[in-house]
Amino acid sequence: MTAAPLEISGLTAGYGQTRVLEDVSFVAPAGARLAVLGRNGVGKSTLLATIAGQTRCHAGEIKLGGVDIVGRDSASRAWLGLGYVPQERDIFPSLTVEENLLVGLKDRQRSAVEEAYAMFPRLKERRRNRGNQLSGGEQQMLTTARTILGRPSVLMLDEPLEGLAPVICDELMAALMRLASGGEMTILLVEQRIRAALDFADQVLILERGRIAWTGTPAALHASPQTVERLLGVAAMPHSVA
Amino acid sequence: MDANHPANVAAQIARPRFSASADWIGLAAIFASAVVGYLLFPNNLALLTRVIGIVMLVLSVDLVTGFCGVATLGHAALFGAGAYAAGIAAAHFGITDPIAMIAAGAAGGAVAGLISGLVVLRGHGLGQLVLSIAIVNLFHEAANKVASWTGGSDGLTDIAPSPLFGVFAFDLWGRTAYVLGIALLVIVFFLLQRLSRSPFGMLCRGIRQDPIRVAAMGASVRKTLLKMYIISGMVAGVGGGLNAISTQVVGLDSLSFTLSAQALVMLVLGGTGSLYGAIIGTVVFMLFEDFVSAANPFHWLTIMGALLVGVVLFAPRGIFGTAAQLFDRRRRR
Amino acid sequence: ETIKVGVVGPFSGPFAIQGKNFKAGIDAWMALNGAKVGENDVEIVYRDLPAANPAQAKALAQDLVVKESVQYLAGFYFTPDAMAVTPLLEQANVPMVIMNAATSAIVTKSPLVVRTSFTLWQTSVPMAKVATARGIKKVITVVSDYGPGVDAETAFATTFKADGGEIVESVRMPLSTTDFSPIMQRVKDSGAEAVFAFLPSGPTTLGFLKSYNENGLKGAGIQFLAPGDLTQESDLPALGDTALGVTTTFHYSVAHDSPENKKFVEAARAAIGNPAELSFPSVGAYDGMRVIYKMIEATGGKQDAAKAVDAVKGMAWESPRGPVSIDPESRHLTQNIYLREVAKAADGTYYNKEIQTFANMADPGLAAAK
Amino acid sequence: MSAVFEVERLSKAFGGLAVTQAVSLAMAPGDRVALIGPNGAGKTTFVNLVTGHLKPDSGVVRLAGEQLNGMNPMQRVQRGLVRSFQVTRLFPEMTPREHLALAVLQRQGRTGRLFGTFWSMPEVLEEIEVLLRTLGLEAAADRKVAEIAYGQQRLLEIALALALRPKVLLLDEPAAGVPQSETPRIESALAGLPADLAVLMIEHDMDLVFRFAKRVIVLAAGTIIFDGAPGDVTKDARVREAYLGSYADDRSAA
Amino acid sequence: MQSVLSIAVDALAYGMVLFVISIGLSMTMGLMRVVNLAHGAFAMVGGYLASYAVRDLGVGYVAAVVLAVAGTVVIAAPIERLLYRRIYNKPELIQVLMTIGITFCVIGIANYLFGPTLKTIPLPEMLSGPVDLGFRSIAAHKLFAIVCGLAVAAALWYLVERTPFGVKLRASVDNAPMAAALGVRTKSVYAASFAIAVGLAAFGGIVGAELLPIEPYYALRYMVTFLVVVSVGGAGSIGGALLACLVLGAVDTTGRYLVPEYGEFFFYLAVIAIVCAFPRGLLGRA
Numbered sequence A: 001m002t003a004a005p006l007e008i009s010g011l012t013a014g015y016g017q018t019r020v021l022e023d024v025s026f027v028a029p030a031g032a033r034l035a036v037l038g039r040n041g042v043g044k045s046t047l048l049a050t051i052a053g054q055t056r057c058h059a060g061e062i063k064l065g066g067v068d069i070v071g072r073d074s075a076s077r078a079w080l081g082l083g084y085v086p087q088e089r090d091i092f093p094s095l096t097v098e099e100n101l102l103v104g105l106k107d108r109q110r111s112a113v114e115e116a117y118a119m120f121p122r123l124k125e126r127r128r129n130r131g132n133q134l135s136g137g138e139q140q141m142l143t144t145a146r147t148i149l150g151r152p153s154v155l156m157l158d159e160p161l162e163g164l165a166p167v168i169c170d171e172l173m174a175a176l177m178r179l180a181s182g183g184e185m186t187i188l189l190v191e192q193r194i195r196a197a198l199d200f201a202d203q204v205l206i207l208e209r210g211r212i213a214w215t216g217t218p219a220a221l222h223a224s225p226q227t228v229e230r231l232l233g234v235a236a237m238p239h240s241v242a
Numbered sequence B: 001m002d003a004n005h006p007a008n009v010a011a012q013i014a015r016p017r018f019s020a021s022a023d024w025i026g027l028a029a030i031f032a033s034a035v036v037g038y039l040l041f042p043n044n045l046a047l048l049t050r051v052i053g054i055v056m057l058v059l060s061v062d063l064v065t066g067f068c069g070v071a072t073l074g075h076a077a078l079f080g081a082g083a084y085a086a087g088i089a090a091a092h093f094g095i096t097d098p099i100a101m102i103a104a105g106a107a108g109g110a111v112a113g114l115i116s117g118l119v120v121l122r123g124h125g126l127g128q129l130v131l132s133i134a135i136v137n138l139f140h141e142a143a144n145k146v147a148s149w150t151g152g153s154d155g156l157t158d159i160a161p162s163p164l165f166g167v168f169a170f171d172l173w174g175r176t177a178y179v180l181g182i183a184l185l186v187i188v189f190f191l192l193q194r195l196s197r198s199p200f201g202m203l204c205r206g207i208r209q210d211p212i213r214v215a216a217m218g219a220s221v222r223k224t225l226l227k228m229y230i231i232s233g234m235v236a237g238v239g240g241g242l243n244a245i246s247t248q249v250v251g252l253d254s255l256s257f258t259l260s261a262q263a264l265v266m267l268v269l270g271g272t273g274s275l276y277g278a279i280i281g282t283v284v285f286m287l288f289e290d291f292v293s294a295a296n297p298f299h300w301l302t303i304m305g306a307l308l309v310g311v312v313l314f315a316p317r318g319i320f321g322t323a324a325q326l327f328d329r330r331r332r333r
Numbered sequence C: 001e002t003i004k005v006g007v008v009g010p011f012s013g014p015f016a017i018q019g020k021n022f023k024a025g026i027d028a029w030m031a032l033n034g035a036k037v038g039e040n041d042v043e044i045v046y047r048d049l050p051a052a053n054p055a056q057a058k059a060l061a062q063d064l065v066v067k068e069s070v071q072y073l074a075g076f077y078f079t080p081d082a083m084a085v086t087p088l089l090e091q092a093n094v095p096m097v098i099m100n101a102a103t104s105a106i107v108t109k110s111p112l113v114v115r116t117s118f119t120l121w122q123t124s125v126p127m128a129k130v131a132t133a134r135g136i137k138k139v140i141t142v143v144s145d146y147g148p149g150v151d152a153e154t155a156f157a158t159t160f161k162a163d164g165g166e167i168v169e170s171v172r173m174p175l176s177t178t179d180f181s182p183i184m185q186r187v188k189d190s191g192a193e194a195v196f197a198f199l200p201s202g203p204t205t206l207g208f209l210k211s212y213n214e215n216g217l218k219g220a221g222i223q224f225l226a227p228g229d230l231t232q233e234s235d236l237p238a239l240g241d242t243a244l245g246v247t248t249t250f251h252y253s254v255a256h257d258s259p260e261n262k263k264f265v266e267a268a269r270a271a272i273g274n275p276a277e278l279s280f281p282s283v284g285a286y287d288g289m290r291v292i293y294k295m296i297e298a299t300g301g302k303q304d305a306a307k308a309v310d311a312v313k314g315m316a317w318e319s320p321r322g323p324v325s326i327d328p329e330s331r332h333l334t335q336n337i338y339l340r341e342v343a344k345a346a347d348g349t350y351y352n353k354e355i356q357t358f359a360n361m362a363d364p365g366l367a368a369a370k
Numbered sequence D: 001m002s003a004v005f006e007v008e009r010l011s012k013a014f015g016g017l018a019v020t021q022a023v024s025l026a027m028a029p030g031d032r033v034a035l036i037g038p039n040g041a042g043k044t045t046f047v048n049l050v051t052g053h054l055k056p057d058s059g060v061v062r063l064a065g066e067q068l069n070g071m072n073p074m075q076r077v078q079r080g081l082v083r084s085f086q087v088t089r090l091f092p093e094m095t096p097r098e099h100l101a102l103a104v105l106q107r108q109g110r111t112g113r114l115f116g117t118f119w120s121m122p123e124v125l126e127e128i129e130v131l132l133r134t135l136g137l138e139a140a141a142d143r144k145v146a147e148i149a150y151g152q153q154r155l156l157e158i159a160l161a162l163a164l165r166p167k168v169l170l171l172d173e174p175a176a177g178v179p180q181s182e183t184p185r186i187e188s189a190l191a192g193l194p195a196d197l198a199v200l201m202i203e204h205d206m207d208l209v210f211r212f213a214k215r216v217i218v219l220a221a222g223t224i225i226f227d228g229a230p231g232d233v234t235k236d237a238r239v240r241e242a243y244l245g246s247y248a249d250d251r252s253a254a
Numbered sequence E: 001m002q003s004v005l006s007i008a009v010d011a012l013a014y015g016m017v018l019f020v021i022s023i024g025l026s027m028t029m030g031l032m033r034v035v036n037l038a039h040g041a042f043a044m045v046g047g048y049l050a051s052y053a054v055r056d057l058g059v060g061y062v063a064a065v066v067l068a069v070a071g072t073v074v075i076a077a078p079i080e081r082l083l084y085r086r087i088y089n090k091p092e093l094i095q096v097l098m099t100i101g102i103t104f105c106v107i108g109i110a111n112y113l114f115g116p117t118l119k120t121i122p123l124p125e126m127l128s129g130p131v132d133l134g135f136r137s138i139a140a141h142k143l144f145a146i147v148c149g150l151a152v153a154a155a156l157w158y159l160v161e162r163t164p165f166g167v168k169l170r171a172s173v174d175n176a177p178m179a180a181a182l183g184v185r186t187k188s189v190y191a192a193s194f195a196i197a198v199g200l201a202a203f204g205g206i207v208g209a210e211l212l213p214i215e216p217y218y219a220l221r222y223m224v225t226f227l228v229v230v231s232v233g234g235a236g237s238i239g240g241a242l243l244a245c246l247v248l249g250a251v252d253t254t255g256r257y258l259v260p261e262y263g264e265f266f267f268y269l270a271v272i273a274i275v276c277a278f279p280r281g282l283l284g285r286a
């Protein structure tokens, strides 16, 4: 059997002396759609950043397609198939939209940027604008599209819906769903909009003060409002359309 | 209800890390090192007095660079203006009372600070740096041109300060100048400590971190910085005045780009944004320079360079900044 | 007993070559005359002052006097540095021997100052005489805009005008000038027959002389007159053919033909290491040491500045540069000034060939100041 | 109706792109307006034009009858027009308490003082405390902003705006990045705003918009395509197509 | 009229020499965001190597230029690896401290190895004579500098704006962690562009040696001028640097011709005027 795209075990990480993540372990099988939820500041972003190699990992193992990547730098992790969309809209402000996309291509043909334009037509209109001239939502589209262009096997998104218009949210979630359902891509989604996240995910992981406090399916979570109340602090689960 | 009474609220909030006692400890430390310097190196007082003068310059750079984030390679303009103001007062107007000369220096520095500020604050980032270079070079040229007032490149001589309080003469051993310098330093330091805690100081630190945010709070970035520039000019001017008194000559070098650059290097060496950093950086740089250049007058520059590189590698926040960080870390454990 | 002599000069920095020459001159003297005067050992304490910085000069001098207990101060390449130290001398009871700083007024600042170098008046005035003698009527002066440059300009212009010449224009250029083409253009447009120039020796002289050639001034027959700083021996290898034929007036050429100089050059070249680096500050230092030795001898090693200075007033000797004497009144050196021309020696090196002598020049600058 | 805030035919183009096209609106004290619209519709640009961070090509902005054109952002803030930023702009090395102290002191015109500290000003400390409590920032009050979670930074951003006690408050996506569990805090903070304050909020979180706004303005491609009651906005075909998408269905279904 | 033309020619030549030397600095400061005060030191190293190659090894001029540029890059590579790599993305003032330290060391070493005297780079026959322009003659090496300047400008522009390498470089500078997360090997990109910048410095040092002669203090003496030119143009902008060099060259040359005693004043007043009018430099990136 081939190794799972992403396997985390005993991960402990943080900033300087302070520990943010404690002993986090989980496995994401191929084509999985994993939603990571949790209250403000529990370490969701830190989890993704550590996997991406941007925050120091104190202990534990991160395996990407069976390869331990803890000692590697971010660039090699990217070439091994990891894609990361950070929370803070890290576009390249002085590059044009098109150049921003080119950076994400890795060694793909230049013409592949059309895929990004197909996903977000808005970007095509603004292709010659510099990153810092984009609206907040356009920047969000750009970061997401740029990473997807690199065809990662594991795609991690940190609040990709922030600042996007509802229509665009729908389209983005649909596009992500398509990517995952092909089985080529495993998606790890951190999202504040619980409903959107649950509609999308096939597995849910809830963090509480740096530890995994709950795992299960969206359906199981729907069935347990007290878990939601306790771990996510949302009184009533907004109901799903699905 | 009672808990919400202003006085009670204030009492409930833990005061921050700093406290008045730390300030006093700092002042006492300066005073103590001054006494130690006097006792250990009674024959080096001229050098030590010069160090004090430059400390004022570096403190003044710290005010605009460390606190406000305005990079400058032209701060000697303020220092030199102070030195020339004090020197000209003595040489051309017969104002030889040392205290009056210091006052003239502070005033000269403040005016130069105002002029520099008006120009430098029009730029951003690198532009600022270049404007400051332009200013100091213009000052330098101007001083060179009006040789009848400044002595041009031969230097302004005939500065003969009268005894301090009519009693203590400025002699060969430089004791009077040293004591005067220490007294001035302690006063200036005390005032600057206050300043850095004050609402104004806080606003300045805010400007360094994000001027747009400061403007969005309704505060005027330009006015604030200009005010700081004037204060900074006074501090540098006091240093320049002290220098004029203790050496009794003012040369064009006191208005030079080189001195400006050195001052910045000393500041970064010690650690920006902290008054202690400015003092430590200057003292370390100048004493080290004096030591190695006496030990090997021919090749000391290489050693000096290695020191700077070493500091960046091993103490990237400057000597004081890094020490403070280590201390902080240890205490937190 | 050991008698210490404190020497302040530029031993690092852009002027390090001049400091090196100080040291070579001193070393040469000690090599030829020993490190002992009578019973007393002489020890030199060097202090580096890379650029003009009076405050630091004073701090260094104080440090030398108070901590190192030197009995003599010497060296001083730049005028402001020397000026800053003069107020100390009396109280410190220390004479000061100036080995280079070239502004006339220094000796008036304290009776304890003796100079064994030269002044710009001394070297520039003869050039005006040369110009008049060559039948030149119109001269443009081009000098660096700082003390020595202004001195050179004034000295030349005063003398030249007194002799009936005309200064068509006086150009002062910033010290930082690197591109001299526009200045040469101006010289050309001025209609002068000759240009009198002064720049501090160093990197810019190369560009200046090159511009003079490249802009066709040489070709147009505009003569080039300058004090010897422009063709300092240490710059000649770099100047190369550019400088060939340039005439300057100066107090010392390394190629001066005398047994005294041969002896000196040999010793000084050994001291400096690279023979091409030897030039005029070394001779000021060498003669300065002679004066200091005489002072030590006269005081028997006791610290007595006034007596020491008195002892050398009127002192005369054969220096490597030629016969010299110390003027008892001004304590400045009376010496020969030579008109020289840059020539190429048989071995391919360049040197300043002396072609005319102005004997026994005192400092005209002091006279002019009165 | 006396408008505290009026915008008349405000226009701005970047190169060839007309981002704001003759936008006019008026707000009365106490208004609660949401400005929504597709990404890139020109909402942030509109705020920037109003606050003086961008210079309009034409048009007039008035605050309490006073024309603001030509004033810089600082002067506008001093007159009571305060904004929050879409991407947080804070002082990374200062604590939330210091941020608020600065804002409060600035409002009181005391930031020019060279001596004394806010720690010895009980009334300032108390005001800060109240603000911190309102937004649930007490725990983070004395940590450097660089070290607190993004969501808390967003809350501080709002607290700062409140500390200036504005007449008109412009909030650019105040809830973006704030977890749903925390949005009630923002809502309660907004609900607790002085009744005479006029608030314009840009937000993509429709739940928040509908709970907060008494009036919704929809901007698309630089022009206002809808201005009316929240109840009507989901019924507008253009708005549904350009912006709301499935949300409108949800809501009508609910 | 004659002299106006003549001044114009001088101004152009001077400006282009400045440009050739400064453009590498514009690249490090604007694109790599490193305030590299050691730029002059590398230019000087290039000059020394070229001088050594021509005078002591007897190599031809062109070969010497190639050797010297390559040699400087080789010398700089370990410095980049050990020292510069620690200061990318650090605060500017830290960069200033480090690069001034490096400059001091280079000066000290050059002084020790080559002595404090001037070093010239003998020009080949073709470049050493004057060239007649009709209304006046100009030194051939100045024309050469003009040509070199234009060639460098064009090549660099193409590299930065039109090639994938340029995009990666600019991305790494804007946001290194993010670029790395997208698979850009930022360290290699930085090393390569640093090598290019150093090579340009060395090349400029050699080509400009006629105007700015090589000696140990070269490294500091002209640094201010380079810094001014780069900032007035707008760091990182090739066109800006070119424009700045031409404008400042013209101001400087004209001032020096008309009112030499106030030459400095005009130069710095022009700098102040330009920076006040264009706070981010003539063509600066925001």
Ligand SMILES: Nc1ncnc2c1ncn2[C@@H]1O[C@H](COP(=O)(O)OP(=O)(O)OP(=O)(O)O)[C@@H](O)[C@H]1O
Binding pocket: A015, A018, A020, A038, A039, A040, A041, A042, A043, A044, A045, A046, A047, A087, D146, D147, D148, D149, D150, D151, D152, D177, D179
């Ligand atoms: N650079 C940093 N240095 C120190 N501490 C940090 C840093 N960044 C984050 N933290 C701390 O780490 C903890 C987790 O932060 P993280 O950003 O991972 O939370 P999060 O779950 O993503 O929260 P949010 O929902 O607000 O985005 C927080 O308590 C935060 O204060």
Ligand SMILES: Nc1ncnc2c1ncn2[C@@H]1O[C@H](COP(=O)(O)OP(=O)(O)OP(=O)(O)O)[C@@H](O)[C@H]1O
Binding pocket: A126, A129, A132, A133, A134, A135, A136, A137, A138, A163, D014, D015, D017, D019, D037, D038, D039, D040, D041, D042, D043, D044, D045, D046
């Ligand atoms: N300086 C600029 N130069 C050129 N175009 C710009 C500039 N600033 C903004 N734009 C463009 O103007 C349009 C409007 O931007 P704005 O930021 O106002 O959008 P927005 O409505 O706030 O969108 P979002 O909801 O995504 O934040 C965008 O398409 C943007 O690319």
Ligand SMILES: [Mg+2]
Binding pocket: A044, A045, A046, A087, A158, D150
């Ligand atoms: Mg997060």
Ligand SMILES: [Mg+2]
Binding pocket: A135, A136, A137, D043, D044, D045, D086
């Ligand atoms: Mg927006």
